[in-house]
Amino acid sequence: MKTAIFLLCISLLFLSCSKKPAVIFKEFPHTRLKPVAIETLPEFNAENFDAVLQSFQKNCQTKKAFEIYENLCNEAKYVSDVETFIRENFQAYQIVNDKEDDTGLLTGYYEAEIHASYQKSDRYKYPVYATPKDLVVVDLSQIYPELKHYRLRGRLDGNRVIPYLTRGEAKTNELNASVLCYCDSEIDKFFLEVQGSGIAKLDDNSSFYLGYDNQNGYKYRSIGKYLVKKNELSLEEVSLQSIREWLREHPDRIDEVLNYNNSMVFFSKREHGATGALGVELTPMRSIAVDKRYISLGSMLYLHADLNNTKINKIVFAQDTGGAIKGTVRADLFVGSGEEALALAGHLKAPLKLWLLLPKEKEKNE
Structure with a gap:
């Protein structure tokens, strides 16, 4: 219920303040959102949408995620064309801090x-x-x-x-x-x-x-x-x-x-492998830890980072928190287990941009 009210507040703000450069979360006063066309997200077309659907369905098993994406969680059970499903049902909002800065830090x-x-x-x-x-x-x-x-x-x-x-x-x-x-x-x-x-x-x-x-x-x-x-x-x-x-x-x-x-x-x-603060088992390269003062657990986001000339562009899910993860545009990417994961996590430190993906019908129907 609280999350639904929270999303309603966001929707009303967008409808009444569309000319402003960014919208402020009511419950997260230092988090600002800038609406963008989902097609403009970096390398969005190259995403593995079947893998995204699996992660989205697992994310929806949690109460927090279901409160945010309720109708879409139900619809996702019957989706065949995942890319079209995401394009038609999700609105992207770039996350910036209260100083209008859109670049933060990604670690692993x-x-x-x-x-x-x-x-x-x-x-x-x-x-x-x-x-x-x-x-x-x-x-x-x-x-x-x-x-x-x-x-x-x-x-x-x-x-x-x-x-x-x-x-x-x-x-x-x-x-x-x-x-x-x-x-x-x-x-x-x-x-x-x-x-x-x-x-x-x-x-x-x-x-x-x-x-x-x-x-x-x-x-x-x-x-x-x-x-x-x-x-x-x-x-x-x-x-x-x-x-x-x-x-x-x-x-x-x-x-x-x-x-x-x-x-x-x-x-x-x-009983299972790494489980985040959301209560769901983490998925390598899909689960991120965030500062829940600025981003709600259960949120679906798009991530862009440059790591030594290698670009990371993908849909991820806020499923964990961490003592070192502080700030608005800040994320820690779960990279898995084993020696390769250790090597990647140890050196992953890159400029980050984040977009929050919210359901379009919330804007239309609330």
Whole structure:
């Protein structure tokens, strides 16, 4: 219902303010939309529309996406000509920020892998925690609606809520949390937290999936920026691979660097592969993480990015969030799992343009 009202507000704004350069979301005041013809999207004709239909149908299985695309979700079950279906039923709106800037940043993430055991040992000594039993999550939105996208996390000290343990404090204090497994690399465990999901490959050759469940309440801080600040890496050198290499070459400084990021992620076991904040299993090269303060989860978008003279143009779906994904024109592209995915995610850093794809009938019928 809320999403329907939200879309109605957008529609009314378009009808009444068509001469203005951009339209402002009522619920997202720093997100502006500029209507464009869908045919003008970069290389739109080259899209794999059959693959888009599969992703759209999976996206529609979630409540948030169905609220946005209700009629089209139902119609998509019977579509044969996907390209015509999209051209006739969707309107494209370029996303710009409150300064009318339409260019942001695209990065990539992947399904991480750790080597682990259920038993602690000299080799497997780094615990992967479930959400602590004493972690308190406070939702203030009913009292302060402007804080609807924020949660206060901490722990009880008597009748007071105090900050939860930082990453560094958690190393010297026993957490009131179950240990899902122990892994053999503190570096791999850290990047599992950064990616938000992964596969634990056990010493008995079995494996299981891990997915984000919660975090300790601290904002994500980039250790890559920290290494640049300390003159250990140049800004141009920073990548997932270069950070890993530096940490391996400086084992005596691992704690210093990793603990710069106070944020700590907690996991749960999953039956499927990487699952995003929307609650649906992520699709490589189709799922993106966004800042949900500016873009609704469940949204269908068109993405354009230039990566070392290679253009990425495709329809994607906002199905995840991330601590490092902040801003209006900002996205993190899920690229899959394995060594190739790791290599791509580690070096993916490109200028980005985004278009939101909304149903045309909302404009006509509301």
